[in-house]
Amino acid sequence: MSGSNDGSAERAAAFYGRRKGKALRPGHASLMDDLLPRLAIVLASPAPARLSGLFSAPVDEVWMESGFGGGEHLIATAEANPSVGFIGAEPFVNGMAKALAAIDDRDLGERIRLHHFDSVPLLDWLPDASLGRFYLLYPDPWPKTRHWKRRFVGRDNLDRIARVLRPGAEFRFASDWAHYVDWTLRHILAHPAFEWTATTSADWKEPWAGWPGTRYEAKAIREGRTPAYIIARRR
Template sequence: MTHDNYDGSFFGRRKGKPLSPKRLGLMSTHLPRLRLCLETPAPADLSALFDADVGEVWLEVGFGGGEHLLHRARENPHVGIIGVEPFVDSMGKAVAAIVENAIPNIRLFDDDAIRVLDWLPPASIDLAYQLYPDPWPKKRHWKRRFINTENLDRYARALKPGAEFRFASDIDTYVDWTLQHCRDHPGFAWSAETSTDWLTPWANWPGTRYEAKALREGRAPRYLTFRRV
């Protein structure tokens, strides 16, 4: 995702190429139904958000092209997944796929993920993903990275005890940054026991377009898993 403007706590470009008339129509018709309404309090039981009968609720912050979000939703029909993505093109693709494939266990939010994390009830999320976020590689921009003490506090509040927070990146400085911040945070413990643990994707990993680009350009992805303690 390309980010170049600051908007509250989110740095980012929200629009790219214009949506096709078909996707624009799907967005207009279906995003209001799929979008979380943060103007009302979150239900105590988040399963009430979904049309499907779900037993767990997962969160993916910044789902990009939606490959992982859609794959996990199809693979786990009894899990409700909240996907957050402010980039309009990506949201348009996700809405189209959800509608065309009649996927009942996804809810969406097209704005700042901090708003969702603050809206969620405490200890309500069973698993959270943040995959290939903008790394802000220049040191003077590191303060813009989403992984920081304040946002880890938000994740820790929303995750159930024992739940996992999964993070992937191909940028070494952001991997190191995330390791340091999560290991320093009292709410998280890094679960890796050997070096292969963070070189190996999670089970049934579908890959993402960002990962494919990294591999083409010779960068090695890292997969970090932290447990909410």
């Protein structure tokens, strides 16, 4: 990853998580060396006028997931939606390596493009109204008051997400931290570009159709926390 490609110079303090865990096994290390550069989005080059041009397979629309962890949701959703191209961002090396292994196994490389860093410079790179969906699933909750400003959801990032979603497209969010769910809902309700789609409590208590779960969700449920799901539509 080069400095000019990761946006770090412009926004050094935007990503607060850890980038490295335990040493990669050799197969995963070679996927990081060989497959990631083939699938990585080069932010130093301008985005194609039609975002579908990023992919080597024909796609009808493009969806993005920020902070995909080990890629469980990204991979399952890509498999379930064969006419969609996916962009995934994940700074954590071990998560990226795991997702690459699944992409390789399932031969999904023609429809997935990756960014191994903070999603924010990637959002800023995307053309206006170029995405049909944006997922933020179990973002780091930053529960301490002094860390709330680190949360991914805020007016600035909602402005970014609003710019890249086409009208009618959806921002889908899940979290097991009640305070972050309330926080996100308050930001969405205050944002003129979004409307919350829920009409009954089941709409936020139950996941949307086709939800494959994520690793963090399984952990949250095991530990007794209750997830909530928000779909906000771009006006």
